[in-house]
Each structure stands twice: as structure tokens, then as C-alpha cells.
Amino acid sequence: MLENSVINEDKGLENDFFVRSFLVQSKPKVVVDFLTASHWRYEHEIIPKIEQNFIRLIKTLPNEPTLPVIFNLFLKFQLSLKLHIRMEEEIVFPKYLCILKREGEISMTGSHEAQEPYVNEIIKLLNRTSYSKNPFCQLLIQRLDKFEIELNEHAWIEENIISKNLQ
Numbered sequence: 482m483l484e485n486s487v488i489n490e491d492k493g494l495e496n497d498f499f500v501r502s503f504l505v506q507s508k509p510k511v512v513v514d515f516l517t518a519s520h521w522r523y524e525h526e527i528i529p530k531i532e533q534n535f536i537r538l539i540k541t542l543p544n545e546p547t548l549p550v551i552f553n554l555f556l557k558f559q560l561s562l563k564l565h566i567r568m569e570e571e572i573v574f575p576k577y578l579c580i581l582k583r584e585g586e587i588s589m590t591g592s593h594e595a596q597e598p599y600v601n602e603i604i605k606l607l608n609r610t611s612y613s614k615n616p617f618c619q620l621l622i623q624r625l626d627k628f629e630i631e632l633n634e635h636a637w638i639e640e641n642i643i644s645k646n647l648q
């Protein structure tokens with residue numbers, strides 16, 4: 482059951498320059514609600530679907546030893562992303578919402594730079610494998626591509642709207 486429409490389900494709200502210009506002019510609560518909703522989708526929709534894709538591919542190609550290794554990289558990445566999300570929701574976003582009270586300072590500078598190459602490296606590794614043209618692998622790569630674009634846009638919003646105001 483390999484349908485391109487599956488990919489459309491993942492379409493992020495963030496892949497759009499209109500979203501940037503809307504959020505730049507929005508109140509802090511609107512920006513935080515938007516980013517928190519994206520976090521929820523990452524954790525509860527996109528990451529589980531990518532994990533399912535990996536598991537299905539491993540079942541389809543049980544004799545490919547590189548596949549579980551690449552899956553393990555993704556599992557590590559999603560764990561660090563979830564920690565990053567917790568840090569933002571519990572520390573950074575509340576500080577941003579209280580910015581007018583000037584309660585200390587916190588910056589997100591650098592925190593995205595460490596994460597961004599990760600998905601890209603996983604995509605590159607999959608593209609270099611002998612099974613990269615397998616339809617299930619193609620579906621997985623498409624999903625990771627979309628996720629990477631969305632994460633980059635998400636980081637742009639956080640760095641250019643939230644971080645700038647916290648410095």
C-alpha cells in the first residue's frame with residue numbers, strides 16, 4: 482500500500498513564506514501556540530509515521546545490515562528532538578511570553594545548529610544504499626525530506642522571532 486497521498490498528510494503548515502510574515506506580526510501567544518502545535522505533530526504524527534516506514538522497510542529487506550543502523554540514528558535524533566522540544570516548552574516559550582516582565586535572559590542560539598544536519602545525514606545515508614530505489618525506501622526518504630524542510634522552517638521562526646526577542 483504505497484500511495485503518494487500518504488505524503489500529503491504530512492504537509493506542514495510552516496512550509497510557507499506567508500506563515501513567516503503572519504507570525505512576525507503576531508502576538509507572542511500566537512507564535513508560541515503555532516510552534517507548540519507543530520511540536521505536537523512532530524511527536525505524535527510525523528515521527529511515528531517515519532518510524533513505521535523504517536520498520537516496514539526493515540521487514541521488507543531483512544538482510545540489509547545498514548538499515549537497522551540508520552534506523553538507530555533516527556531513533557537517537559528523535560530522542561534529542563523531544564528533549565529539545567521539552568526545553569523549549571518548559572523554559573524558552575514561558576520566558577518569551579513573560580518577556581515584558583524581563584525575567585532573566587535565555588537564548589536558543591546554537592541549539593538548532595546541532596540538530597539540523599542530523600536528518601540530512603540520514604537522508605544522505607539512505608540515498609547511498611543499494612536499496613535506495615525500493616519504493617518503501619523512496620517513501621521514507623520523501624517523508625524525511627519533508628520533515629527536514631519543516632524543521633528548518635520551524636527553526637527559522639524560533640530563531641528570528643523568539644530568540645531575537647530574548648537577546
Ligand SMILES: [Fe+2]
Nearest residue numbers: 516566569639
Ligand atoms: Fe521548536
Ligand SMILES: [Fe+2]
Nearest residue numbers: 569593636639
Ligand atoms: Fe527548536
